[in-house]
Amino acid sequence: MAARDAIISPGALAVAEQRLTAYRHFWRSSLVSSVLEPALFLAAMGLTLGVLVDRGTGLPDGVAYLSFLAPGLLAAAAMQLGSFESTYPVLGAIKWQKTYEAVLATPAGVRDLLVGHLLYVAFRVGTSAALFLGVLVLFGAADSLLVLLALPAALLTGMAFAAPVTAFSATLENDPGFAALQRFGILPMFLFSGTFFPVAQLPAFFEAVAYATPLWHGVSLARGLALGTIEAGPALLHVGYLLLWSVVGAALAVRTFTRRLVT
Amino acid sequence: MQQDGALIRARGLVKRFGGFTAVDGIDVDVAPGEAFGFLGPNGAGKSSTMRMIGAVSPPTSGELRVLGLDPSADGPAIRARLGVVPQTDNLDVEITVEENLLVYGRYFGLPRPLLRERARELLEFVQLSDRAGDRVEPLSGGMKRRLTIARALVNEPDVVLLDEPTTGLDPQARHVLWERLYRLKQRGVTLVLTTHYMDEAEQLCDRLVVMDKGRIAAEGSPAELIRRYATREVLELRFPVLEGQPGPERYVPDLDPVVRQGAVERVEVLPDRLLLYTPDGDAALSAVTGSGLHPLSSLVRRSSLEDVFLRLTGRTLVD
Numbered sequence: 019m020a021a022r023d024a025i026i027s028p029g030a031l032a033v034a035e036q037r038l039t040a041y042r043h044f045w046r047s048s049l050v051s052s053v054l055e056p057a058l059f060l061a062a063m064g065l066t067l068g069v070l071v072d073r074g075t076g077l078p079d080g081v082a083y084l085s086f087l088a089p090g091l092l093a094a095a096a097m098q099l100g101s102f103e104s105t106y107p108v109l110g111a112i113k114w115q116k117t118y119e120a121v122l123a124t125p126a127g128v129r130d131l132l133v134g135h136l137l138y139v140a141f142r143v144g145t146s147a148a149l150f151l152g153v154l155v156l157f158g159a160a161d162s163l164l165v166l167l168a169l170p171a172a173l174l175t176g177m178a179f180a181a182p183v184t185a186f187s188a189t190l191e192n193d194p195g196f197a198a199l200q201r202f203g204i205l206p207m208f209l210f211s212g213t214f215f216p217v218a219q220l221p222a223f224f225e226a227v228a229y230a231t232p233l234w235h236g237v238s239l240a241r242g243l244a245l246g247t248i249e250a251g252p253a254l255l256h257v258g259y260l261l262l263w264s265v266v267g268a269a270l271a272v273r274t275f276t277r278r279l280v281t
Numbered sequence: 282m283q284q285d286g287a288l289i290r291a292r293g294l295v296k297r298f299g300g301f302t303a304v305d306g307i308d309v310d311v312a313p314g315e316a317f318g319f320l321g322p323n324g325a326g327k328s329s330t331m332r333m334i335g336a337v338s339p340p341t342s343g344e345l346r347v348l349g350l351d352p353s354a355d356g357p358a359i360r361a362r363l364g365v366v367p368q369t370d371n372l373d374v375e376i377t378v379e380e381n382l383l384v385y386g387r388y389f390g391l392p393r394p395l396l397r398e399r400a401r402e403l404l405e406f407v408q409l410s411d412r413a414g415d416r417v418e419p420l421s422g423g424m425k426r427r428l429t430i431a432r433a434l435v436n437e438p439d440v441v442l443l444d445e446p447t448t449g450l451d452p453q454a455r456h457v458l459w460e461r462l463y464r465l466k467q468r469g470v471t472l473v474l475t476t477h478y479m480d481e482a483e484q485l486c487d488r489l490v491v492m493d494k495g496r497i498a499a500e501g502s503p504a505e506l507i508r509r510y511a512t513r514e515v516l517e518l519r520f521p522v523l524e525g526q527p528g529p530e531r532y533v534p535d536l537d538p539v540v541r542q543g544a545v546e547r548v549e550v551l552p553d554r555l556l557l558y559t560p561d562g563d564a565a566l567s568a569v570t571g572s573g574l575h576p577l578s579s580l581v582r583r584s585s586l587e588d589v590f591l592r593l594t595g596r597t598l599v600d
């Protein structure tokens with residue numbers, strides 16, 4: 019009874035195990051694509067645009083553009099993977115393959131489904147971020163090993179998106195909702211929440227909006243840790259804000275899962 | 282396991298979806314070791330009932346005990362001892378046949394070495410050993426169904442719930458499945474199944490209820506039900522169809538004398554033919570032709586559960 023009531027229960031572990039079993043069949047292609055994309059951005063913007071930036075007025079505190087960009091991309095990639103893994107796979111498991119129905123016929127419950135899913139997403143985000151960091155270090159794009167501290171920040175960013183997106187996916191009947199999420203949520207955040215430039219460059223109103231996005235907090239935390247410039251107060255604020263999105267998202271997901279699956 | 286011996290017991294069980302009543306106050310008792318069926322057309326409420334018994338769908342009202350436990354309080358404990366074959370297969374198509382069993386067993390807390398052994402046995406039982414390492418996606422419908430059944434057995438359940446086990450399969454695949462289910466029954470596993478095929482119900486069920494519009498219309502063994510609600514034989518008569526003329530019902534008055542003689546007990550009208558319920562089909566046919574009626578064709582057969590259903594509901598099972 020006690021084990022079953024724990025958040026990371028045997029049922030939740032079994033859910034994660036099922037997903038990992040599937041992942042073993044496609045991990046190569048998946049790892050390549052989840053690292054290749056941020057690496058391409060890093061090369062394209064960091065090495066080309068970065069040179070112009072560094073030769074021009076430059077960034078505040080004289081930070082090299084590549085060092086500025088790398089942790090930002092790490093957090094943004096975590097956002098994208100955490101969100102994506104919580105869209106089609108979740109709706110598919112609810113509606114198309116109905117694998118959640120199969121799980122609910124066992125002693126496992128709705129909460130196990132959710133926790134197991136989030137554990138799996140955490141694994142995916144964590145391993146992708148680690149590999150991306152490995153690439154950074156190997157290619158000499160990291161001027162300090164402090165950049166490794168950005169890993170937990172990226173993980174937290176991934177979860178701050180995975181949990182609420184999971185809750186959202188369980189309310190959908192079909193996939194057009196995902197295109198809207200991408201177009202009006204993920205993509206604007208990717209472009210305007212501080213990944214590529216300091217949000218202080220934005221007009222005042224949009225700057226304020228950027229501060230409210232979880233991605234800005236993830237990027238700022240990852241970057242501050244990587245550059246060794248962060249102070250305790252802002253760091254705690256970022257962590258708290260990302261945790262809030264994760265926890266509230268998970269609580270909402272329990273509700274949307276229950277409404278959808280327990281009928 | 283329980284004083285009165287019933288593995289499943291429902292009294293006045295109701296399931297509503299919003300304002301719609303899918304299951305409308307049914308009473309059910311399933312004894313250990315029996316094969317029990319819900320026979321009814323689409324929309325009768327069979328799946329809704331199965332999901333309540335499977336402790337995944339909370340009853341709206343009424344009393345339900347499964348394995349002596351209350352599904353709303355002891356869902357996980359009940360589900361630990363059930364095997365479930367849902368109406369549509371919900372296998373994990375991203376993993377292999379064998380992995381589907383290994384992974385599923387983990388939800389029951391079973392250790393991996395035990396599961397490997399059990400997966401081997403179960404794949405043998407459902408004749409899928411040679412597909413163990415293949416992905417699920419390309420399997421035929423019958424193979425997927427068999428794999429779903431194997432998966433339902435991974436926890437060695439006391440009761441297996443099968444929701445329309447052979448719907449959508451070709452005749453040969455159905456017979457393979459029936460034979461496997463028959464073996465399960467012989468091993469003493471309690472089977473609860475739904476179907477809208479009367480031949481399936483007759484093949485597999487020791488006892489069944491006829492379900493229609495959320496209610497139970499009758500209960501008994503297939504033979505009892507046929508005895509109670511139909512005659513021994515049925516004479517089917519087809520007549521020439523004339524454009525613009527009424528259907529076979531226009532011959533019903535002509536049959537009055539035959540019914541009065543007692544050669545035929547009851548006449549049912551279908552769109553394309555008449556069914557004459559009679560203890561002796563050949564005698565009834567002589568009486569019919571003797572009274573001057575000349576059907577296009579005639580057929581004498583034994584009564585089936587289809588006739589029981591027609592009698593109870595005025596409709597055919599599969600339309």
Ligand SMILES: Nc1ncnc2c1ncn2[C@@H]1O[C@H](COP(=O)(O)OP(=O)(O)O)[C@@H](O)[C@H]1O
Nearest residue numbers: 281298303321322323324325326327328329330
């Ligand atoms: N989740 C649901 N929400 C609303 N209506 C439902 C739901 N599940 C079943 N129904 C309705 O309840 C009735 C009985 O359905 P079901 O139990 O699936 O019948 P059967 O399995 O006998 O075909 C149908 O009219 C169906 O549309």
Ligand SMILES: [Mg+2]
Nearest residue numbers: 327328329368
């Ligand atoms: Mg059904």
